[in-house]
Amino acid sequence: MILTSGLTLFGIGLLAAAILGVASRLLFVKEDPRIALIEDNLPGANCGGCGFPGCSGAAAAIVAGKAPATVCIVSDAEASARVAAIMGQEVLEREPELAVRDCTGGLRADDAFHYEGALDCRAAHLLYGGSKACPEGCLGLGTCVRACPFDAIHMGPEGLPVIDPAQCKACGNCVAACPRGVIAVSGMTARLLHLNQTTDCLAPCRQKCPAQINIPRYIEQIKAGDYDGAVMTIKERNPLLVTCGRVCPRPCETMCRRQYVDETVGINMLKRFVADRELHSGSRLPVPCAKDTGKRVAVIGGGPAGLSCAYFLRRLGHSPVIFDAMPALGGQTRYGIPEYRLPKADLDWEIQGILDLGIEARLNTKFGKDFTLASLREEGFDATFIGIGAWQASGMYAEGEDLDGVMGGIEFLTAHALGQKPETGNKVIVVGGGNTAIxxxxxxxxxxxxxxxMYRRTRAEMPADVEEIVGAEDEGVKFRFLAAPARVIGDENGKATHLEFYEMELGEPDDSGRRRPVKKEGSEQRMEASLIIPAIGQKPDLGCLYDDGEGECPLETTRWQTIVADPDTFETAIPGVFTAGDVYTGPDLVISAIGDGRKAARSIHYHLTRGDIPVPETTQKGMIPYTLFKEIDFVERKKRAVLPHLCHGDDRNCTFNEVEGSLSEEEARAEADRCLRCGLVCYDRDLREEPFLPDLRDQTKDA
Structure with a gap:
């Protein structure tokens, strides 16, 4: 019996072995050996941050072509290169990326209602968008903390997520978890290309800045003593911070919320402080650039718009070449702004820093004479930027203005900057009320x-900066308001000797909002003059766009002699040709030319790399109305800093030494401390009764 049972079991075993043998041959699945090799080169973290179930799943996905060799967010570049070699691929170097937070509200942001639901930002957002009064602000419930597989995020003492750059792997889990878009994964290129969005945390000053500089961030860095960080924050939007620290009329300050408490924060003087600190440090902070793309761009014009465009193109990895008709770069900043406002040595230092990034400059090279759009294409340029400025002075529309002794404002300043020493004589009449006239x-x-x-309106209507008007008064310039030129009177040699003018009175407002000057009949008078300088406007000289000054212009232009371009992309009627600066807008601010130069560089980059130019629907184009409230409570009054004057009295009138100086470190830190660190609706309060707010600092992973 036992023998029979044993033989039966033995037979069953043999039959099972036979069946398994046959099945193994029929059903055998051979695993690709590359999967094991790739898995051996992955870190074995099994974190799931790549989107696949562990490292074995990621390895299988790579072999199946469902994921790139760089799919692992934990391994370094060397590991990715080894994985790519197994697959017979090449890994190109990718710039580092990190998760970044764009919100400054936190616990100081007011609640619209009391929320008692699930402590999850996504759940809270489903209830009227969340309890925070700011429609774009962080809800503070720590969902991003729980979503991060690398412990790279924690809720800080201000009720905002704090990201540890040493731990962050840029996996994007936090981005996917945030319902407000407060967190994004970003690298240098993404930051340079970013346009202000209405969904960003934009303080009013930042909304108003034509260059879109993150003003609250660099002021906070100054307050913390991180001066180099402040410089690099500014350079993400403006490569001419030394220049702008001296000549910018500070449109940002007109929107500073601090003005409703005492006085605006000295935003521009703080920019000048950190810019001058680098200028006088004896070295330059290194400016990173993306890997070369092999694309060449011709930048026509070396003024603020052209320099800005070339700078950002180079940082994005392209190879710009600047063409300029003058013997030195700088445009109006060099030839239209006197030395006492902007020392040429400082301008030279700043421009050289831009060129040192690897930008070629061809000087004394005139567009339309030495080269054309067609010749640039033949030379192999992949795109062209036109930023030739507005160098042609507008006339006074007065009889005799072509006489000897009449010289346009920009012509006079350029001649002086070139060392030509134009003759002024004893009595000069300057006609105009803008900065060029001053x-x-x-x-x-x-x-x-x-x-x-001489100005045809009153002092109150003068468009020049108030500080410049005061400076001119202090230096002895006499003002004749409500007067307009009628004709220039000359002697028998054709030399101007007098200016005949009318008295004016103000009528109804014109399109600019200023009251229109109206001539008083019978009020003609004469004023003696050895030199008459009309400085009442400038316009671009577009003769360079015509063949020998004749024929049809290849670009569409306006009646103001400006080039027509798409207002969002700055691309002209010719594909691949872009423009910005005064030749596009007409005479405008240096900071506006810089900002538009960056936007044009952004468009050129997308044109070269993907063929289309994205402009999100949420791109900020005007001030955001709900952020412009004027009721600023619980803020102590603090005195605004004052820039020191380097020259006084007669010293100012007989030399071209710089008039204004920079703040001291102590003064700069104190002025930075006046900043309210505004967001869209929040700001720092010095004194307040704190409303009830839930303590969210410990409600992170365990919630």
């Missing part, structure tokens, strides 16, 4: 002339 007047004072500035 600059011409103050320059003539320094050349020893008695100067009268």
């Amino acid at each position: 600059d011409a007047a103050r320059t003539c004072v320094r050349l020893g002339a008695e100067v009268t500035l």
Whole structure:
């Protein structure tokens, strides 16, 4: 019996073995050996951050072509290169990326209602968008903390997520978990290309800045003593911070919320402080650039718009070449702004820093004469930027203005900057009320002339910076308001000797909002002049766009002699040709030309790399109305800093030494401390009764 049972079991075993043998041959699945090799080169973290179930799943996905060799977010570049070699691929170097937070609200942000639901941002967002009064602000419930597989995020003491750059792997889990878009994964290229969005945390000053500089961030860095960090924050939007620290009329300050408490924060003087600190440090902070793309771009014009465009193109990895008709770069910043406002040595230092990134400059090379759009294409340029400025002075529309002794404002300033020493004589009349008129007047004072500035409206309507008007008064410039030129009177040699003018009175407002000047009949008078300088406007000289000054212009232009381009992309009627600066807008601010130069570089980059130019629907184009409230409570009054003057009295009138200086470190830190660190609706309060707010700091992973 036992023998029979044993034989039966033995037979069953043999039959099972036979069946398994046959099945193994029929059903055998051979695993690709590359899977094991790849898995051996992965870190074995099994974190799932790549989107696959562990490292074995990621290895299988790579072999199946469902994931790239760089799919692992934990391994370094060397590991990715080894994985790519197994697959017979090449891994290109990718710039580092990190998760970044764009919100400054936190616990100081007001609640719209009391929320008692699930402590999850996604759940809270489903209830009227969440309890925070700010429609774009962080809800603070720590969902991003729980979503991070690398412990790279924690909720900080201000009720905002804090990201540890040493731990962050840029996996994007936090981005997917945030319902407000407060967190994004970003690298250098993404930051340079980013346009302000209405969904961003935009303080009013930042909304108003034509260059879109993150003003609250660099002021906070100054307050913390991180001066190098402040410089690099500014350079993500503006490569000419030394220049702008001296000549920018500070449109950002007109929107500073601090003005509803005492005085605006000295935003521009803080920019100048950190810019001058680098200028006088004896070295430059390294500016990173993306890997070369092999694309060449011709930048026509070396003024603020062209320099900005070339700078950002180079940082994005392209190879720009600047063409300029003048003997040195800088455009109006060099030839239209006197030395006492912007020392040329400082401008040279700043421009050289841009060129040192690897940008070629071809000087004394005139567009339309030495090269054309067609010749640039033949030379192999992949795109072209036109930023030739507005160098042609507008006339006074007065009889005799072509006489000897009449010289346009920009023509006069350029001649002086070139060292040509234009003759002023003893009595100079400058006609106009803008910064060019003021600059011409103050320059003539320094050349020893008695100067009268004639303006057809009142002082209150003058478009020049208030500080410049005051400076001209302090230096002895006389003002003749409500007066407009009628004709220039000359002697028998055709030399201007007098300016005949009318008295004016203000009528109804015109399109600019200023009251229109109206001539008083029978009010003609004469004023003696050895030099008359009309400085009442400038326009671009587009003769360079025509063949020998004749024929049809290949670009669409306006009646103001500006080039027409798409307002979102800056691309002209010719594909691959872009523009910005005064040749596009007409005479405008240096900071506006810089900002538009970056936007044009962004468009050129997308044109070269993907063929289309994305402009999100949420791109900020005007001020965001709900952020412009004026009721600022619980803030102590603090005195605004004052820039020191380097020259006083007669020293200012007889030399071109720089007039204004920079703040001291102590003054800069104190001025930075006046900043309210505004967001869309939140701001720092010095004194307040704290409303009830849930303590969210410990409600992270265990919630």
